[in-house]
Amino acid sequence: TGNLWGYGKEDGPSVWHKNYPVAQGDRQSPIDIVPHQASHDPSLGPVVLNYDQCTSIKIANNGHSVVVEFDDSDDRSVIRGGPLDNPYRLKQFHFHWGVKGCHGSEHTVAGNSYASELHLVHWNAVKYTTFGEAATAPDGLAVLGIFLQHHGRFVKAVFFFFFFFLLQGSAADFKGFNPKCLLPSSLHYWTYLGSLTTPPLHESVIWIVVKDPITVSEKQVTCLAGSSEPALGRLLPASGLYLHTFLTQGLYTRNWEF
Numbered sequence: 561t562g563n564l565w566g567y568g569k570e571d572g573p574s575v576w577h578k579n580y581p582v583a584q585g586d587r588q589s590p591i592d593i594v595p596h597q598a599s600h601d602p603s604l605g606p607v608v609l610n611y612d613q614c615t616s617i618k619i620a621n622n623g624h625s626v627v628v629e630f631d632d633s634d635d636r637s638v639i640r641g642g643p644l645d646n647p648y649r650l651k652q653f654h655f656h657w658g659v660k661g662c663h664g665s666e667h668t669v670a671g672n673s674y675a676s677e678l679h680l681v682h683w684n685a686v687k688y689t690t691f692g693e694a695a696t697a698p699d700g701l702a703v704l705g706i707f708l709q710h711h712g713r714f715v716k717a718v719f720f721f722f723f724f725f726l727l728q729g730s731a732a733d734f735k736g737f738n739p740k741c742l743l744p745s746s747l748h749y750w751t752y753l754g755s756l757t758t759p760p761l762h763e764s765v766i767w768i769v770v771k772d773p774i775t776v777s778e779k780q781v782t783c784l785a786g787s788s789e790p791a792l793g794r795l796l797p798a799s800g801l802y803l804h805t806f807l808t809q810g811l812y813t814r815n816w817e818f
């Protein structure tokens with residue numbers, strides 16, 4: 561079919577526009593975040609995460625990435641504040657990583673990539689009735705991006721997700737996981753209006769990219785070698801990029817014990 565895409569030479573980011581013309585649109589993601597070019601917007605407040613109801617349902621591996629899905633039938637797990645006008649429901653999170661183990665992030669900061677990037681995908685259930693509808697609307701999605709850097713401590717939860725990637729094509733129950741254990745202790749962020757980073761590349765994402773990475777051990781990141789590639793080469797200059805600094809409430813608890 562004409563809708564196949566990937567990260568190879570023939571089907572990679574540089575040719576996505578053939579099937580998805582919006583790839584050449586003006587709010588495409590990812591971008592290179594240049595910190596000193598970001599303006600401070602004093603009207604932006606802190607981002608607040610309510611994940612403590614632990615609404616995860618299952619974990620799945622489609623051969624490209626690992627995704628953890630959440631019950632999004634109500635507002636038990638939401639992100640609010642920051643650039644968002646209303647709470648957005650957590651739908652799923654997934655990871656991006658690279659073949660070399662250390663350049664897997666999609667966003668870059670002043671031209672530098674991180675080992676991996678975690679995306680927590682939320683949707684606007686106040687304005688839209690389904691995730692699918694929200695995913696095509698300009699204010700439909702809010703994705704919280706978290707960088708993973710190596711040279712840190714071994715993080716069991718992260719090891720678990722990456723290990724699950726080795727189990728190609730599998731899925732399992734995964735109830736009661738609180739993703740707060742995957743976040744850094746401060747949620748200073750950059751925000752800009754962007755898109756999904758993979759086809760269909762809808763320009764529907766309010767990006768909230770957290771400045772501080774979480775650190776994981778080098779071993780657990782390099783075990784990802786040979787998996788997905790970030791959409792480098794599509795990195796565009798940032799327009800309307802805002803920096804906001806705010807300290808959040810320390811560390812978090814979770815139910816899942818690894």
Ligand code: SG5
Pocket residue numbers: 622624625626627652653654655679681695703755756757758765
């Ligand atoms: C990844 O990024 C995700 C997609 C996600 C896009 O390709 O895929 C995986 O992690 C593999 C399972 O998530 C899914 O396909 C869920 C099964 O697409 C969406 O979130 C759909 C709207 C793009 O998301 S991103 O912009 O945050 N990177």
Ligand code: ZN
Pocket residue numbers: 654655656679757
């Ligand atoms: Zn993603």
